[in-house]
Amino acid sequence: MANLLKIVNGERVDRAAIPMIDLDEFLQSLTDFVGEDGSVVQFFAYREGASNRLLAVLRNDDLFLIGTEVGESFPSLTRAGSKKFQLFEREIAEQYGIRPNGHPWLKPVRYHANYPGLPDIFGNDYAIDIPGNYEYFQVQGESIHEVAVGPVHAGIIEPGHFRFQCAGEEVLHLEIQLGYQHRGIEKMLTEVPQKRLPVICEGIAGDTSIGHNLCCCQAIEALAGLQVDRGASIVRVIALELERIANHIGDLGALSGDVAFNPPAAYFGRIRGEFLNLLQVLSGNRFGKGLLRPGGITQVMADEQRLLIAQKLSEVTPEIRNVCDLLFSAHTVQARFEHTGTVSLAAAKDLGLVGYAGRACGLAYDARIAFPTERYAVLPGNTNAVTNGDVNSRAEVRREEILHSLALIEMMLSQYEQTRQAVQMRRHELAPDALVVTVNEGWRGEVSHCVLTDQTGRIQRYKIKDPSFHNWMGLAMSLRNQEISDFPLCNKSFNLSYCGYDL
Amino acid sequence: MESMLSFLLATLAAPLFPGIILKVKAFFAGKKGPPLLIKYYTLAKLLRKGSVYSTSTSFVFKMGPTVSFATALMALLFFPLAGVKPVFFFHGDVIVLFYIMGIGRFFTILAALDTASPFEGMGAAREAFFSTLAEATVFMVLILFYRMNGSLSFTDYFQSQNPITLMSPNGSLLLFVVVSMFMILLTENSRVPVDDPATHLELTMIHEVMILDHSGPDLALIELGAFYKLFFYAAFISHLLIPAKFAGGAAGGAVFVGTLAMIYVAIGVTESITARFKMNLVPKYILTSFALVTFAAILTTMGLV
Numbered sequence: 001m002a003n004l005l006k007i008v009n010g011e012r013v014d015r016a017a018i019p020m021i022d023l024d025e026f027l028q029s030l031t032d033f034v035g036e037d038g039s040v041v042q043f044f045a046y047r048e049g050a051s052n053r054l055l056a057v058l059r060n061d062d063l064f065l066i067g068t069e070v071g072e073s074f075p076s077l078t079r080a081g082s083k084k085f086q087l088f089e090r091e092i093a094e095q096y097g098i099r100p101n102g103h104p105w106l107k108p109v110r111y112h113a114n115y116p117g118l119p120d121i122f123g124n125d126y127a128i129d130i131p132g133n134y135e136y137f138q139v140q141g142e143s144i145h146e147v148a149v150g151p152v153h154a155g156i157i158e159p160g161h162f163r164f165q166c167a168g169e170e171v172l173h174l175e176i177q178l179g180y181q182h183r184g185i186e187k188m189l190t191e192v193p194q195k196r197l198p199v200i201c202e203g204i205a206g207d208t209s210i211g212h213n214l215c216c217c218q219a220i221e222a223l224a225g226l227q228v229d230r231g232a233s234i235v236r237v238i239a240l241e242l243e244r245i246a247n248h249i250g251d252l253g254a255l256s257g258d259v260a261f262n263p264p265a266a267y268f269g270r271i272r273g274e275f276l277n278l279l280q281v282l283s284g285n286r287f288g289k290g291l292l293r294p295g296g297i298t299q300v301m302a303d304e305q306r307l308l309i310a311q312k313l314s315e316v317t318p319e320i321r322n323v324c325d326l327l328f329s330a331h332t333v334q335a336r337f338e339h340t341g342t343v344s345l346a347a348a349k350d351l352g353l354v355g356y357a358g359r360a361c362g363l364a365y366d367a368r369i370a371f372p373t374e375r376y377a378v379l380p381g382n383t384n385a386v387t388n389g390d391v392n393s394r395a396e397v398r399r400e401e402i403l404h405s406l407a408l409i410e411m412m413l414s415q416y417e418q419t420r421q422a423v424q425m426r427r428h429e430l431a432p433d434a435l436v437v438t439v440n441e442g443w444r445g446e447v448s449h450c451v452l453t454d455q456t457g458r459i460q461r462y463k464i465k466d467p468s469f470h471n472w473m474g475l476a477m478s479l480r481n482q483e484i485s486d487f488p489l490c491n492k493s494f495n496l497s498y499c500g501y502d503l
Numbered sequence: 504m505e506s507m508l509s510f511l512l513a514t515l516a517a518p519l520f521p522g523i524i525l526k527v528k529a530f531f532a533g534k535k536g537p538p539l540l541i542k543y544y545t546l547a548k549l550l551r552k553g554s555v556y557s558t559s560t561s562f563v564f565k566m567g568p569t570v571s572f573a574t575a576l577m578a579l580l581f582f583p584l585a586g587v588k589p590v591f592f593f594h595g596d597v598i599v600l601f602y603i604m605g606i607g608r609f610f611t612i613l614a615a616l617d618t619a620s621p622f623e624g625m626g627a628a629r630e631a632f633f634s635t636l637a638e639a640t641v642f643m644v645l646i647l648f649y650r651m652n653g654s655l656s657f658t659d660y661f662q663s664q665n666p667i668t669l670m671s672p673n674g675s676l677l678l679f680v681v682v683s684m685f686m687i688l689l690t691e692n693s694r695v696p697v698d699d700p701a702t703h704l705e706l707t708m709i710h711e712v713m714i715l716d717h718s719g720p721d722l723a724l725i726e727l728g729a730f731y732k733l734f735f736y737a738a739f740i741s742h743l744l745i746p747a748k749f750a751g752g753a754a755g756g757a758v759f760v761g762t763l764a765m766i767y768v769a770i771g772v773t774e775s776i777t778a779r780f781k782m783n784l785v786p787k788y789i790l791t792s793f794a795l796v797t798f799a800a801i802l803t804t805m806g807l808v
């Protein structure tokens with residue numbers, strides 16, 4: 001571990017300081033690190049002149065950085081080290097045409113041609129619209145049947161393709177293929193004028209617009225040397241927590257609706273709207289778009305807004321408690337939630353699950369506590385009482401987080417001070433030859449952005465990681481030996497982002 | 504004449520009652536809910552549309568809706584609604600009737616399999632399995648009724664000299680039957696806690712998934728057939744609940760409609776206060792209804808009641 005560079009969340013690092021070590025040593029360091037309960041935050045490739053570089057951001061109690069130079073291929077860490085690398089390696093292969101030799105399941109992540117224009121690793125012809133050149137994993141046997149769901153679904157949700165290998169009602173294996181919403185965001189961010197970055201980041205995943213934009217703004221602030229005053233930080237925390245509450249409440253309602261228990265579904269649907277409206281009070285947009293910009297916030301929270309929020313919170317908090325009681329005390333609901341879609345702690349560790357999906361399995365990691373930004377360093381953390389890894393645990397974690405977030409907002413409101421000045425987006429000079437990693441706990445889990453600048457201060461590589469990137473495999477695992485009719489419930493309990501994954 | 508009239512009234516009124524369920528569910532959810540006549544609007548909308556047929560289906564697919572509608576309609580022809588003699592009746596008509604409804608289900612399942620969709624096959628398998636279990640309960644009810652009343656005809660059950668009512672000497676046994684038949688009503692008409700008629704999640708559906716490919720007038724026939732079937736089961740339970748022999752005329756009709764409405768309200772309440780069962784719990788649920796009726800039947804053989 002001696003060769004890893006310890007870094008601080010949201011602080012600029014000179015690229016000269018990044019340890020660029022020999023490939024073998026690099027792979028060994030990564031294997032050792034994850035072997036000792038370390039996790040992967042980012043692992044990606046970029047071009048430096050004519051050569052390929054790999055960069056890894058790792059975490060245990062601290063954040064670490066390490067890099068290497070690589071040719072056309074490297075020995076797969078998934079095989080030698082940990083399953084945590086499998087998707088990152090597939091992404092590297094897809095984006096830069098670098099083959100992870102011996103990867104147990106090398107298949108496309110998003111279905112697009114690689115950036116340098118090298119021959120495609122998967123043998124795909126991207127002139128064809130539908131990803132077809134892939135043999136799904138198949139189970140064979142007399143009573144085995146295959147069910148294909150999507151990419152067009154019956155509900156108003158995003159597109160994704162699910163292949164179930166079933167024996168009767170029992171699912172033996174679920175394979176998930178995404179990429180239908182690939183918009184080329186990472187590449188776009190290096191090409192567009194700087195002032196568009198926050199706008200694009202707000203659209204990475206519509207339900208995490210605050211989370212992703214916070215990462216983007218913090219990265220630009222670090223590279224441009226901007227300071228955010230306390231008042232603006234407080235508003236950022238409030239916005240992030242409002243987003244968390246709105247989504248968690250929406251999910252609890254949807255979980256309730258999926259088991260045909262209507263009243264909480266209807267009540268939560270309405271209460272979710274209340275929180276979206278609070279975000280509108282704060283920013284003028286129900287999803288908080290346009291609120292965060294590098295250097296601060298665009299709308300000053302005056303006393304009027306503060307009182308409106310405080311008043312609404314005291315009004316809906318008891319309602320939330322009551323509806324939660326209604327949902328969690330119904331024994332027919334308990335019968336559906338408990339022991340459904342269980343992911344063991346061992347499997348969760350193996351896959352590196354994050355966010356509520358990880359916490360429901362007993363992985364306590366919360367980026368707000370581990371790598372606090374904004375005002376989180378002075379705010380109390382949350383603990384989870386139910387961590388069995390089933391749908392019930394994922395629902396309980398949501399309930400606890402909603403109540404915790406409500407308390408956080410109240411604390412922030414009581415410590416409130418007005419920001420000095422609202423900021424608007426303008427172009428900032430970024431430090432040349434620098435790198436910054438930002439990590440925040442979005443409502444779904446660990447959101448991380450990593451920005452590299454070249455010697456002129458232009459953004460050379462912008463790497464985004466949505467928590468869904470870690471967690472989709474968790475959903476696939478939760479379906480093992482479950483009834484296929486429980487899939488929608490399991491899916492909703494994870495509620496992962498398609499577009500956050502597809503980028 | 505009177506029989507024909509009651510039959511026609513029933514066919515016209517059947518789509519009204521499911522509106523009650525929606526209203527009750529909306530009340531529990533704190534909503535206004537759709538208008539009471541929503542199902543008529545839906546039917547009118549569907550009948551105005553055209554049907555779309557997949558090129559991979561055959562004539563079997565088109566037969567499904569027609570046959571299932573016809574069999575549901577026949578159920579009402581045999582049933583003595585509100586104490587009025589049914590259009591048709593003969594000794595043993597109950598057995599014929601339940602098997603006619605079986606034919607309807609058979610063709611719905613065939614039509615589902617004809618689409619070659621993995622969803623519909625799954626739904627068909629579930630429907631076939633669960634209705635097989637439900638049949639056991641229904642026939643145990645018939646056995647019990649035969650012991651109580653000595654007949655195999657709806658008309659004799661409710662209109663003979665020795666009608667089956669709660670007031671008769673062994674009427675207490677009917678409480679078992681009422682509970683069991685209500686459970687069967689929920690099962691056979693794909694209601695919560697067995698199935699969820701409101702869900703959009705194909706993987707969880709039982710009945711709805713079988714009719715995903717039907718559209719326009721075909722779907723209208725299926726929907727209408729489903730209303731008749733639900734009406735039939737609700738009417739059956741109403742007759743068990745109304746304690747005395749039917750007075751006939753307007754008063755009898757009013758009591759009947761009132762009881763019927765209460766049963767639909769009960770369905771709405773059940774759907775609002777319970778979640779769906781896990782799929783593997785459904786057989787146990789259906790067999791519970793079987794056990795209840797069997798218990799009642801055993802009591803009659805022991806001569807205790």
